[in-house]
Amino acid sequence: MSDSAVTGETVLIKNVLLYGEGDPTDVLLGDGVIVAIGADAGTDSGPDVEVIDAAGQILLPGFVDLHTHLREPGREDTETIDSGSAAAALGGYTAVFAMANTSPVADSVVVTDHVWRRGQEVGLVDVHPVGAVTVGLEGKQLAEMATMASGIGRVRMFSDDGHCVYDPLIMRRALEYSSSLGVLIAQHAEEPRLTVGAVAHEGPTAARLGLAGWPRAAEESIVARDALLARDAGARVHICHASTAGTVELMKWARGQGISITAEVTPHHLLLDDSRLETYDAVNKVNPPLREASDVAALRAGLAEGIIDCVATDHAPHAEQDKCCEFAAARPGMLGLETALSIVAQTMVRTGLLDWRGVARVMSERPAAIVGLDDQGRPIEVGEPANLVLIDPDAEWTVHGPDLASVAHNTPYESMTLPARVTTTILRGRITASDGQARVPVRNGRG
Numbered sequence: 001m002s003d004s005a006v007t008g009e010t011v012l013i014k015n016v017l018l019y020g021e022g023d024p025t026d027v028l029l030g031d032g033v034i035v036a037i038g039a040d041a042g043t044d045s046g047p048d049v050e051v052i053d054a055a056g057q058i059l060l061p062g063f064v065d066l067h068t069h070l071r072e073p074g075r076e077d078t079e080t081i082d083s084g085s086a087a088a089a090l091g092g093y094t095a096v097f098a099m100a101n102t103s104p105v106a107d108s109v110v111v112t113d114h115v116w117r118r119g120q121e122v123g124l125v126d127v128h129p130v131g132a133v134t135v136g137l138e139g140k141q142l143a144e145m146a147t148m149a150s151g152i153g154r155v156r157m158f159s160d161d162g163h164c165v166y167d168p169l170i171m172r173r174a175l176e177y178s179s180s181l182g183v184l185i186a187q188h189a190e191e192p193r194l195t196v197g198a199v200a201h202e203g204p205t206a207a208r209l210g211l212a213g214w215p216r217a218a219e220e221s222i223v224a225r226d227a228l229l230a231r232d233a234g235a236r237v238h239i240c241h242a243s244t245a246g247t248v249e250l251m252k253w254a255r256g257q258g259i260s261i262t263a264e265v266t267p268h269h270l271l272l273d274d275s276r277l278e279t280y281d282a283v284n285k286v287n288p289p290l291r292e293a294s295d296v297a298a299l300r301a302g303l304a305e306g307i308i309d310c311v312a313t314d315h316a317p318h319a320e321q322d323k324c325c326e327f328a329a330a331r332p333g334m335l336g337l338e339t340a341l342s343i344v345a346q347t348m349v350r351t352g353l354l355d356w357r358g359v360a361r362v363m364s365e366r367p368a369a370i371v372g373l374d375d376q377g378r379p380i381e382v383g384e385p386a387n388l389v390l391i392d393p394d395a396e397w398t399v400h401g402p403d404l405a406s407v408a409h410n411t412p413y414e415s416m417t418l419p420a421r422v423t424t425t426i427l428r429g430r431i432t433a434s435d436g437q438a439r440v441p442v443r444n445g446r447g
């Protein structure tokens with residue numbers, strides 16, 4: 001233990017299982033880092049320590065979400081950096097990447113720096129801005145990536161998400177440029193010519209229900225193309241929200257070729273399939289669409305094997321009038337931040353596909369590594385930044401949209417009872433969420 005007593009805000013977590021393994025132990029946090037681990041960890045903690053009795057709970061590194069829509073600026077009626085940060089903290093996240101499809105689009109350093117600054121003011125989670133690849137997400141002209149990368153928000157990931165960078169020449173240039181800048185391009189893989197008018201997965205269910213189909217090939221053809229473009233550019237490419245068995249096969253092939261390609265899967269594509277469409281409830285409308293049970297199985301297996309690198313929420317708040325309407329007219333997207341851990345527990349842990357160390361890998365370590373965050377997804381060891389999440393693996397809870405911190409309520413898990421719950425989230429040693437309440441920092445004082 002240290003020679004001097006710990007100063008500043010200190011937190012002592014007692015009787016916790018690190019990564020869900022071994023014997024319960026104590027972890028002392030102070031000055032934003034892990035100060036001590038072990039039975040005597042609390043010895044020097046001083047009188048002001050906040051003690052958490054974490055018996056039966058699991059400690060993991062805080063989660064990192066590579067794909068979040070926070071809707072600020074432009075659609076603050078559905079989410080703000082404030083409300084989205086609370087949702088993130090409650091979901092166990094210590095860093096999120098806010099997608100660029102805001103209004104105005106985050107294709108300039110003015111917007112990306114605003115997003116970063118606002119996130120820091122709120123103080124519940126690090127909100128990293130994603131910059132647009134092309135001006136206005138129009139796919140025609142590269143945005144000023146270098147300027148955004150060197151701004152205060154230090155943009156390290158670029159994506160036209162919501163839209164595919166469909167022009168192969170623009171994508172090729174973006175990849176070349178990104179590798180010289182040392183940033184990541186994340187692709188929303190959707191060949192737009194194959195999805196004109198599409199609202200649901202192309203298959204027997206959509207055919208029967210009379211919904212226009214979004215074929216798997218629209219995703220897979222772009223994944224294959226971009227793997228080849230990344231190979232030739234010597235660049236890295238990241239695939240957003242992988243949704244088909246074929247994408248998993250293509251990822252396996254590309255990795256085998258030594259191509260630098262990574263991919264994420266959303267919680268909803270790990271749990272739900274297109275049988276949900278029977279009700280025509282647009283809460284189930286999302287891009288890419290909910291696929292078939294065989295795709296769900298392949299995505300789970302791909303995540304377990306590491307072919308799909310990580311889980312990203314694609315948290316996509318939408319206003320009631322944009323969801324509670326005719327299926328074809330509704331906007332695609334669903335909430336995800338507060339339910340992600342529970343869906344991963346249900347689909348991957350309860351099924352025996354991942355243990356809790358595996359959850360740390362797919363929800364924290366891999367996403368942090370993919371985007372190059374050196375303070376997140378770190379091992380739980382003395383001296384490391386105290387970005388952490390406590391989980392009660394035995395808790396069960398029932399989802400109610402209006403109870404979630406998001407402004408919008410479009411959760412596909414309404415009234416479902418889910419396993420596992422985040423009890424506490426800690427950002428740089430400060431508790432940001434505890435027992436279902438976000439804890440906003442107290443300014444100029446102790447939080």
Ligand code: NCD
Nearest residue numbers: 069161162286287316332333
């Ligand atoms: C996202 C949104 O609403 O911004 N919608 C969605 O269905 N996933 C955009 C996106 O991630 O493609």
Ligand code: ZN
Nearest residue numbers: 161162188240
């Ligand atoms: Zn997308």
